[in-house]
Amino acid sequence: MILQVQEVHKRFGGLQALTDVNFEIAPGEIMGLIGPNGAGKTTLFNVINGVYPPTKGQVVFREEKITGLPPYEVARRGLARAHQVVRPLNDLTVRENVMVGACFGRERLSLGKAAQKADEALAKVGLADRAGQLAGSLNVAQKKRLELARALAANPYLLLLDEVLAGLTPSEIVGMMDTLRNIRDEGFTILMIEHVMQAIMSISDRIIVLDYGQLIAAGKPGEVAANPLVIEAYLGDPDMTARLMAE
């Protein structure tokens, strides 16, 4: 198993953000993480990559406990993340942004090799012609791609993608999905949060569903979509929904 999340709890003061979350990801797997707003998806990512320590429980990455390690130690062990709210390093060029990922990620490349790696990663996400531009001058869709390129350049064992499709127009989503499929075909293991259902259903091998900080369902995309608990979490009472639809 590449990642094991075991009995993870996270509490912020009076708010129980995560309760007893358990799941595992096998190498090469694409795992989708879905759930209504505020379910704790991003918090779960923060616990996995060391932004916050869990209140209780363990995170095991490639057979090593990484619970409580600072994020840079987690990154160096081969876990890279693309943020939901894009956070480019504005005053650096696009290439330099991606080089940070390559220099300080799993492989810790030298500057020269990192520049090469950065150009490869930028080509994969379709930003090659922007490499010399300042990252602050990109538009939202391009910044999303930059986030992805930075994470890829680290050549991680596991990629955490937090809503890389959010805020994109339908045509941009189609383009981004192609990019994601190519990344999948290269053999990266991915854990991704997504709200665009059609997208996540088509790309994931398995899906887990978080609601009010608890995992309420797990399984193949088709099973999860048909699960009454999941429908209830998203739409409310399924019987009620059916009746309303009938009327």
Added chain:
Amino acid sequence: MNAWRQPGFWVSFLLIFLAGVAVLVLRQDTLRETAFTVLMFIALASSLNILMGYTGYVNFGHIVFFGLGGYFGFYLVSEMGWPVYLAALGGGVLSAVIAYIIGCAVLRLRGAYFALATIGVNEAARAFVSNFEPFGGSTGLYVNFAAYDRYGGAAHALWFTFILLWLVTLAVVVTSYLVKRSRFGLGLSAIREDEDTAMVMGVKAPQDKTKAFLISAFFPGLIGTLYFFKNGNVEPDDAFRFQMSLEILVMVMLGGKGLLLGPIAGAFAYERLRGYLIISPMFKDLHLALSGLILLLIVLFVPGGVVGWLRERLPHYRRWLE
């Protein structure tokens, strides 16, 4: 290494190198004194730039390292009879060690809180030294003239000190360039832009910030020793002038923070301007007000400083304006 083929580095390096050569060839005492002050501020501003420009931590207490390192180096020269270059090195090392200790405590703070803490450090250092008897308390220390004899009398010692300062300034420029062009420097820029993201990407922010602080503090210790040795005395009010910290900060902002040439140009321009204002009857008490005004205008209208502004205006010459 293609880093050495960057014209931007050679512009900065040769400017200082040739200025020093010119002073040595002309051999005028007044020119040497002016050049000493200008080089000193170039070196102080460039070393501050490593923390402030590259890493994004605004330090109002840079002069603490100049004062403490200078005091310690002066003590080594004058009381312990060390040669001045070794004493200067001792001053630098002490400053770096103190930076490490202070860094562990205050580098956890970010933004305005860090800046405020550095003001406190300056006042604490002054109060400590004013009450520290081995350093002469509030009256300070006077040089033991035997220390000058080693170099063939005071006149020769002054020239020797100038040469040392010139070499230190060149060393600051080389170091700052190497930091900027390294993986470490890329990590520092990432910290400056967004520290949390930098950490998520694998940059060891706490360690790297401390390293940057330490390098930034080492040079003022060297420079302080040379400056007080040249002056022949050191006292708390001279060593911990808060106003000097502010002026160094203005120099970095004026020239352009984060650039190699920025602090050099800023220090030169500010120092020449101040030299003119101090002797002009109309402005002689107003130069600080003017530096405040400069800072305000720079922050509001040209945040990249003069060199940064030129880089934007003249993209073809960007390689020369590193």
